[in-house]
Amino acid sequence: MTKTAPALDIDAILDDENTRIIVCCGSGGVGKTTTAAALGLRAAERGRSVVVLTVDPAKRLAQAMGLTELDNIPRLVKGVRSPDGAKSGHDGSQASTGSRGGSPDGSRGELHAMMLDMKRTFDEIIEAHADPERARQILTNPFYQSLSSSFSGTQEYMAMEKLGQLRRSGDWDLIIVDTPPSRSALDFLDAPERLGRFLDGRLIRILMAPAKAGGRSAFKLLNAGFGIVAGALTKVLGAQVLKDLQMFVSALDAVFGGFRQRAEQTYKLLQAPGTAFVIVATPERDAIREASYFVERLAEERMPLAGLVINRMHRSPAAALSAARSTAAAEDLESRGEHDLAAAVLRLHAGRMQLAAREQREQEHFTSAHPTVPIAHVPAMAEDVHDLDGLREIGELLAS
Amino acid sequence: MSSRDTDWDGVRLHVVTGKGGTGKTTVAAALALALAAGGRKVLLVEIEGRQGIAQIFDLPPLPYEERKIAVAPGGGDVYALAIDPEAAMLDYLEMFYGLKRMGKALTRMGVVDFATTIAPGLRDVLVTGKTSEAVRRRDGSGRRVYDAVVMDAPPTGRITRFLNVTQEVAGLARVGPVKNHADLVRGVVASPETAVHFVSLLEEMPVQETLDGIAELHEAGLPVGGIFINMVRPVDLPKDVLDAAVKNRLDHAELALGLKAAGLAGGSDDATAIAQALAQEVVDHAHRTRLEKRERATLAKAGTPRYELPLLADGADLAGLYELAEAIRAQGAA
Numbered sequence: 001m002t003k004t005a006p007a008l009d010i011d012a013i014l015d016d017e018n019t020r021i022i023v024c025c026g027s028g029g030v031g032k033t034t035t036a037a038a039l040g041l042r043a044a045e046r047g048r049s050v051v052v053l054t055v056d057p058a059k060r061l062a063q064a065m066g067l068t069e070l071d072n073i074p075r076l077v078k079g080v081r082s083p084d085g086a087k088s089g090h091d092g093s094q095a096s097t098g099s100r101g102g103s104p105d106g107s108r109g110e111l112h113a114m115m116l117d118m119k120r121t122f123d124e125i126i127e128a129h130a131d132p133e134r135a136r137q138i139l140t141n142p143f144y145q146s147l148s149s150s151f152s153g154t155q156e157y158m159a160m161e162k163l164g165q166l167r168r169s170g171d172w173d174l175i176i177v178d179t180p181p182s183r184s185a186l187d188f189l190d191a192p193e194r195l196g197r198f199l200d201g202r203l204i205r206i207l208m209a210p211a212k213a214g215g216r217s218a219f220k221l222l223n224a225g226f227g228i229v230a231g232a233l234t235k236v237l238g239a240q241v242l243k244d245l246q247m248f249v250s251a252l253d254a255v256f257g258g259f260r261q262r263a264e265q266t267y268k269l270l271q272a273p274g275t276a277f278v279i280v281a282t283p284e285r286d287a288i289r290e291a292s293y294f295v296e297r298l299a300e301e302r303m304p305l306a307g308l309v310i311n312r313m314h315r316s317p318a319a320a321l322s323a324a325r326s327t328a329a330a331e332d333l334e335s336r337g338e339h340d341l342a343a344a345v346l347r348l349h350a351g352r353m354q355l356a357a358r359e360q361r362e363q364e365h366f367t368s369a370h371p372t373v374p375i376a377h378v379p380a381m382a383e384d385v386h387d388l389d390g391l392r393e394i395g396e397l398l399a400s
Numbered sequence: 401m402s403s404r405d406t407d408w409d410g411v412r413l414h415v416v417t418g419k420g421g422t423g424k425t426t427v428a429a430a431l432a433l434a435l436a437a438g439g440r441k442v443l444l445v446e447i448e449g450r451q452g453i454a455q456i457f458d459l460p461p462l463p464y465e466e467r468k469i470a471v472a473p474g475g476g477d478v479y480a481l482a483i484d485p486e487a488a489m490l491d492y493l494e495m496f497y498g499l500k501r502m503g504k505a506l507t508r509m510g511v512v513d514f515a516t517t518i519a520p521g522l523r524d525v526l527v528t529g530k531t532s533e534a535v536r537r538r539d540g541s542g543r544r545v546y547d548a549v550v551m552d553a554p555p556t557g558r559i560t561r562f563l564n565v566t567q568e569v570a571g572l573a574r575v576g577p578v579k580n581h582a583d584l585v586r587g588v589v590a591s592p593e594t595a596v597h598f599v600s601l602l603e604e605m606p607v608q609e610t611l612d613g614i615a616e617l618h619e620a621g622l623p624v625g626g627i628f629i630n631m632v633r634p635v636d637l638p639k640d641v642l643d644a645a646v647k648n649r650l651d652h653a654e655l656a657l658g659l660k661a662a663g664l665a666g667g668s669d670d671a672t673a674i675a676q677a678l679a680q681e682v683v684d685h686a687h688r689t690r691l692e693k694r695e696r697a698t699l700a701k702a703g704t705p706r707y708e709l710p711l712l713a714d715g716a717d718l719a720g721l722y723e724l725a726e727a728i729r730a731q732g733a734a
Contacts, residue, residue, distance in 0.1 A: 028420020028555055029606075056557065058605050146521065146568075235497055238576020282421060285715055286452070318677035321664065329662035341641060341651065342658020345678050348636045348685055354713050362715075382687045384604040 005367045008307035008374035010399040014043040014174075018274055021167065022306070025179045026280035027290040031311040031378075033057045034385055034394065035280045036178035037065055037113070041388060042395030043174050044080045044111035051112040051172040055159050055180040064387050065113045072120050072162075074112035079388045082108045112172070118158040122148040125161060125262070134251055143241075143248040155180045157263075164266040276306035283310055283359035288366050295370050307374035309398065310363060314356045314380050316349065323353035407626060407705050407732050411595045413535045413588065414550045414625065417559040417613065418599030419606045423630045425452040426716040427599045427709065428552040430724035431628075434734035436472035437725065440547040443534050444469070446482045447527045452552065453480050458718055464488075466534075473722065479546070481534070486512050488526040495533075496577070521568030525582050528565055532588035556598065556613040563589050563596065564620045595625030600699065602629060602692040607699055614702050626705040626733055629696070633711050635689055637682065645686035650679045707731045 013019050024036040033054050040052035051074050057067070065077050126144075127135050138144050148154060159180055166175050234242055269275065277298055281291040291308055298305045330346035333339045363375070378397045385391055408414070414431060418424035425446075432444040443466060446453045451461045457469050462482040470478040489512050493499040499506075506512050537545045554562045561568060565582045588594065596617055600610040610627060617624050637645075644650050655678065656671035665671035699706060709727050712720035728734050 030421060059608065060604065235499075235577065238578060241576060241578065284421070286425075286455075287421065289455070316677075317680045318674055321674060321678075325664065329659075329664050333658060333662050336661075339654070339658030339661055342655050342662065344637050344641065345655060345658075345682055346662070346664075349678055349681055351634075351636065351713075352681060355711075358713070358715060382684065382691055 005308075005363075005371065005373060005375040008309070008376035010039070010042070010376055010395075011046070013276055013306055014039065014046055014048065017173065019276055020174060020274035021163070021269065021272075021276070022174070022176045023163075023179065023270070023275065023277045024176065024280055025277060025294060027287050030280050030282045030287050032280045033061055033178045034391070035278070035309055035311065035378075035398070036176050037061060037385075038391045038394035038398060039278070040111055040113070040174075040176045041077075041080065041391045042399065043176070044077075044109040045083065045392070045395075047083050047109040048174045049110050049172050050174045050176060051114065051166060053114055053116060053159070053162060053166065053175065053177045055116050055155060055178055057115060057178075058384075060384055060386060062115065064385055064391060065111075067113055067115060069115070072114065072117040074114040074166075077111040077113050077388075080109065080111045116155070116159055116162055118155050119148045121158040121162050122154065130251075137251040138248065141244060141248045141251065143244045147248075160266045160270075161262060164262060164269060167269060270303050271301070273304065275304055277303055278306050279308045281308060281310055282312045283314075283362045285362060288362045292366055292369055295373055305373065307376065308366070309376050309378065311378045312380040313359055313377045314352060316352050316356060318349060319353070319356070321349060321353075323350040323357065326350040326353065405732070406734055408595055408734070411593060411625070412544075412546075412548050413531070413594040414548060415553045415559075415563065415589075415594065415596040416550060416599060416628075417553045417556050417596060418628075418630075419556050419609045422599045422601050422606050423716065424555070424599045425450075425552050426456060426721065426724065427597075427628045427630055428550050429453060429456050430709070430721050430728055431597070431734060432478045432548075432550040433470060433472050433721060433725035434728040435548045435550065436470075436476035436478050437474050437729060437734070438472075439475045440472070441477050441479070441545070442472075443546045443549045444478055444480045445531050445534070445549060445551045446480070447531075447551065448554065449482070449484065451482065453482065456716060456718075456721065473725065483527050483530050485523045485526050488530040492526060492529065492581070496581070521565065521582075522578065524562050525565045525569055525578065525585060528563065528589060529581055529585045532585050535588055535593070553596075556609045559596065559613055560616040560620050560622065563617075563622055565589070567620070590622055592623060594623050596622060597625035597628060599628045599630050601631055602695040604691075604695065607695045610699065611702055614704065624702075624704055626707060627699055627702060628728075628733070629699065629706060629708045631711040632708045633688075633692075637685065637689075641682070642686040642689055645679075645682045646690060648683065650682060652676060652679055655679060705733070707733045 013022070022036075022039060024032045024039070026032050033056075036052055036054065037057075040050045044050045052065070054062075054067075057065075062068070066079075067075060069075075123139060126138050130138060156179070159177065163175060163177050166172065279291045279294050281287040295305060295308075326346045327350040330343045330350065333343040333346070367373075367375070376398050378394060383390075385394065414428075414435070416424055416428040416431060418427070429444060432442045436442040444453060446462070453469070454460060454462050457480075459469060462469075462480055464482060464484045464487040466479045466481045468477050469480045472478060486507070490500075490503040490507075493503055493506070503512070531549060531551055534546060535549045539545050553559055564586075566579075566586045569578055569582045598610045598613060600606045614624050635642075641650070652672070652675050656665070656668065656675040659665045659674055659678075660668070660671045665674055707728060708731070709724050712723065714720060725734075
C-alpha cells in the first residue's frame with residue numbers, strides 16, 4: 001500500500017564537482033531559504049567554495065549567516081568548519097572574492113552569502129549596456145524607477161540575472177539560489193519571457209514610432225488602426241504617462257538586444273547538466289500540489305530536477321503504537337478513572353499519529369504521480385533556525 | 401438579514417493576508433462562510449490566479465465571473481470571483497470609457513498584456529479596483545448587492561504595497577485617469593468599511609511578519625483588522641505534566657503502569673520502552689507549547705483582536721471549512 005520514493009542523496013549532489021548551480025524552489029512559507037542556506041553550509045563544510053544567493057531572507061536567518069546588509073555583495077560567512085573540523089572565517093574579513101579551489105578532496109571550503117538588491121542589479125544592467133548619456137536618461141526616467149523597484153516580475157528577473165553574473169564570474173564552484181516568494185512559484189521562469197514578449201511586441205513599435213519619425217508629435221505618421229490604439233492609450237493612461245513611457249522605451253531600445261541575450265543565456269544555464277533543481281515543500285496539500293506542478297513544469301522546460309525536500313514532517317518515536325489502539329486504550333483508562341497521566345499521553349500520541357498519517361498520505365499522492373522523484377525529509381522542529389549550528393543540523397537531517 | 405454583534409460590524413471589505421503556508425486562502429474562505437451565515441450574501445475574491453478557492457471548495461476552476469459556490473449555515477450565499485487582471489482591464493475600459501470593442505484590438509496589440517504585467521502598480525489597481533466596485537455595487541432598488549466582500553489578498557510581505565495603490569501608481573501617473581481611479585480605490589480601501597486581517601501561526605517567523613505587516617499598515621494609514629491564529633493544536637496535557645516534561649521529570653514508572661493497565665504492553669520491559677518513547681513525545685509537545693505561549697504573548701502586543709482556529713485533523717477540506725467558520729462566529733469575528 002505504501003508507495004516508497006527513492007531517497008534523495010543530498011551529499012552526492014553537493015560533492016559532485018559537476019554540480020555548479022542548485023536552485024531551491026517551491027511555494028511560499030515552506031522553508032526554501034533555510035534549505036538553501038543549510039545546503040550551502042553543508043557543501044562548504046564538505047570542501048566546496050559556495051555562494052548562497054537569497055532573495056528575501058527572514059531577519060533571523062540572515063543573522064544566522066551574519067548578513068546585515070542588503071547590498072548585492074557576497075559576504076564571507078564566519079564559523080564554517082573545514083572537513084577536518086577546524087573553523088574558518090577570519091575576524092573582520094569582508095567581501096572576499098575569487099576564492100577558488102574548494103573541492104570535496106578535503107581542501108578548505110568557504111561559504112559566502114548575499115542578498116539580492118533588485119534595483120541595483122537592474123541599474124547595473126542598464127549601465128553595462130548603454131552609453132553613459134543614454135544610461136542617465138533611463139535611470140532618471142520615472143517609469144524606469146518604478147519598473148525597477150516594483151514590477152511584479154522584476155525581482156524574479158533580477159534573481160536570474162544575478163545568478164547568471166555569479167556563474168560567469170567563475171569565483172565560486174557552487175551557487176545556491178533561493179527563488180523569490182512569487183505569486184506563482186514559477187514566476188521566475190516566466191519573467192524573462194514576459195519581459196521579452198513585451199519588448200518584442202507591437203506596442204513597443206507604436207511607442208517607438210514618434211521617436212523614429214524624428215520626435216514629431218505623437219502618432220501622426222501612424223496608420224489609422226495604430227492611431228485609434230494610441231488614442232485609447234492616451235485616454236486610459238493619460239498623456240504624461242504616455243510621454244514618459246515613450247521616452248523610456250526609446251532610451252531603452254539600445255539595450256534591448258543585450259537584455260534578451262542575457263535572459264536566454266540564463267535560461268540555457270538552468271537547463272545545463274550542472275544545474276540541479278531542488279523543490280521544497282511541506283507535507284500540506286497546497287505545498288505538495290505546487291511541488292507536483294513544479295515537477296511537470298521543469299520537465300516541460302527540460303530543466304534538471306534533483307528531487308523533493310519535504311520540511312516539517314511529524315514523526316513519532318513510538319510509531320509502532322497506532323492512533324486507533326492508542327485512542328482505544330485512552331478511552332479504556334478514562335472510563336475506569338485510572339492512570340490519568342497515561343490516558344492523556346495516549347491521547348496526545350493518537351493526535352500525533354493522525355497528523356503523521358495525513359502527512360504520509362500527502363506524500364504518497366505526490367509519489368503516485370511522480371514515482372521516480374527522489375525525496376529527502378526534514379522533521380518538524382520546535383524552533384526556527386537562529387545560528388549556524390541550526391543550519392548544520394538541518395543539513396545533517398537532509399543528508400541522512 | 402440578522403444583525404449580529406461582531407467585532408467588525410460596519411466592515412464590508414475584509415482583506416485577508418498572511419505569510420505563505422499559514423492557510424490564508426482557507427481562512428478567507430471560512431470567513432466568507434461565517435459572514436454569510438444567517439442569510440447574507442458574501443463575495444469571496446481571489447486575485448492571484450492560483451485557483452485556490454476552487455481547490456478548497458472542490459470545484460472546477462473558477463471563471464472570471466461571480467458565481468455561487470456555497471451555502472452558509474442557516475442560509476446565506478457565498479459567491480466567488482477569480483479576478484483575472486486582463487479581464488479586469490477590459491472591464492475597466494468598458495465601464496469608464498465605453499471602449500468594449502477596443503478591448504480586442506488592445507489585446508492584440510499587447511497593450512493589455514503590457515498594462516497588466518509590466519506597468520508598475522497598474523495590475524494591483526485593476527484588481528483592487530474590481531474588488532472595490534463589488535463592495536460599492538448596488539442593485540436596481542439601491543441596495544448593496546453584497547453584504548460583505550472577502551479578498552484572499554497577497555502575502556503579508558507585499559500587502560501594504562498592494563493596497564497602497566495611490567502610492568504605487570505615483571511613479572506611473574501623477575495626474576490623469578489612472579491616478580483618479582487609484583484615488584477612488586484608495587477611498588474604499590482606507591475607509592472604516594475595510595479591515596485587513598492577518599493569518600498567523602504560533603511560530604516565530606509568521607508572528608514576526610504579522611507584527612511587521614501591522615506596523616506597515618498603520619504607517620500607510622490603512623485599517624488593521626484582526627489576527628487569525630491558524631492551525632492551533634489543542635493542549636491535551638495538564639499544566640503540571642507539561643511543567644514536569646520541560647524539566648525532564650515525567651513519571652515514567654507511572655506512565656508504564658498505565659500502559660500495562662490499558663493492555664498496551666506485554667512485559668515490564670516493553671512497558672518501559674513504550675513509556676520512554678511516549679515521554680519523549682510529551683517533552684517535544686511541552687517545548688512546543690511553551691514556544692506557542694511565547695508567540696501568543698508576542699501577538700497580543702499588536703493590540704488588535706485575536707481569534708484561534710483549530711488545526712484540522714483531516715486537512716482543510718469542505719467539512720473543515722464549516723468547522724472553521726463556526727469557530728470564527730463563536731469568537732465574534734463574524
